[in-house]
Amino acid sequence: MEIRQLRYFMEVAKREHVTDAADYLHVAQSAVSRQIVNLESELGVDLFVRQGRSVRLTPIGRMFLERTKEAMKMLDNAKREVEEHLQPEHGTIRITYPISMAAYTLPTAISAFRLKYPHARFQLKQGTYHQLLEDVVNGDYNIALLGPVPLNDDRLKGHILFTENITALLPISHPLANEVSLTLEQLKDEPFILLPKESEFRNIVVRACNKAGFEPKVSFEGDDIDALKGLVSASLGITLLPEITLVENLPRATVKIPVDDPHLTRTIGLITPSDRKLLPTERLFYEFLKAFLGFDRLIK
Template identity: 35%
Template sequence: MTAQLAPQLALLTALRRTTNVTRAAELLGVPQPTVSRRIAALGEALGAPLTVPDGRGIRLTRAAELLADAAERALAAVDAGVRQAREEVDPESGHIVLGFLHLLGRSLVPTLLRGYRADHPGVRFTLVQGSRQDMVDRLTSGELDLALLAPAPVDDPLLDTAVLSEQEIFLSVPTSHRLADRPSAAIEDLKDEEFVLLETGYGLRTITDELCAAAGFEPKIAFEGQESDTVRGLVAAGLGVALLPRFEPGSPAGVAEVPLVPPVGRTIGLAWRRDVVLPPAVLRFRERVRAHPW
């Protein structure tokens, strides 16, 4: 059964992804009748149908879902092996899937990629942005090779992490705010303020929630967003305060950045799966990032 199933692993995953025989055939680059015959043959070998009608499409049976789960894991391992083999033959033709937070895409990621691509122009990158939790989930599921995260996940049993730097967090307030001209501010000063926050799952949101809880209050949420630039814009419009890293190259119009007392910071780190053998191009880029002058 295993020998019979192995050549059809991609078929099962394509059917689950598309829920349509015609689209699965197009995805695999084979005629539709071929897909139908293979489905029927696999069902006969298993002793039960692999698909059932579902509206205008199909869905996998419970038995087929179990096989598709195993197929996806197996194909991920084969994919990794193919990449390693190709890059062993020609390391300059590698492909790196890099995840990072929106906030790190302003200057850090472009700087790292510009220097690396200058030395290795044949290496291709796929860039994925999202919240910290989204990046951790994609990394552990195998969708990403590496991820730049803040705070760095230093105690995740599935991940290895290199801590790269420490980033100070400031209080961002409108320039007309009562705290705008203060040399510093404490979290306790914000008890009655309305906050503009990143959504749950973002590292800065976790930091803000934890600091407010330690100070004995819950932040009053005026707005939630997915990007720090949007949060800053709302602060500049006088719609709330926020805890954010310093804006580079200087404070944005309409926003004052006030140091916190005691100082608050977060680590920036590069993370990768502990149980995966990384392809040569990924390993080389990882070491380049770790050697970057932080």
């Protein structure tokens, strides 16, 4: 069994078409077909069902694909670890993060890191809160920057960097716009503009409203924080946002006001897998983030 065979197999499984896989791999279709046949012959099972020009995985093929993905991740990580052991400042940091970290927190940290390590490279992926957890658990990524930091997941190690306030954003023409601070009860009759239901930040907001004795009336929802801000600017409702998303981008015709009753916060930090070590360049960035964004407070 050869690594080349496994890579061909994974590409055919992904595209469910031998010709398309061959085109992507820049090799002849016959070469891909031959390697798949050789792999099936060596294993003694059919990995694919042929359907004209298309193929689909057999049940045993699906199982083999999952194990192959795991094996290829291990091989890729081993290769990267050797390379980064020799030159950790020249390696690649693969990190995943939510939309609320995209505008300020992560870009600021990366910019500072690149000043110190100009040859380091980054591969970034944005996702929802639960996608970030699964990406780290499954080995697609070794680091996620997120909030809140999960405390009770044995699959993960969490490290709090800082705690941020959650603040209200109102149209400047709103009757409450001149208040020094707000209570959630004052907002119970307002039309809320929130992130989608799968967003963990939305869950934080809804739970806080429920604890204050009401269910927020959601008039608009969307997965883009800047779009939410724009809707508030157009006087279509109010929203609650992480304070850091308003540091350098407070929309026109809006005002941000602290929420003091209850005082709403969330933890921001890093998660890494419990069963895998960080690669050398990832470890370098992890330690940098701890010093740059927060303090040394290991949760697990």
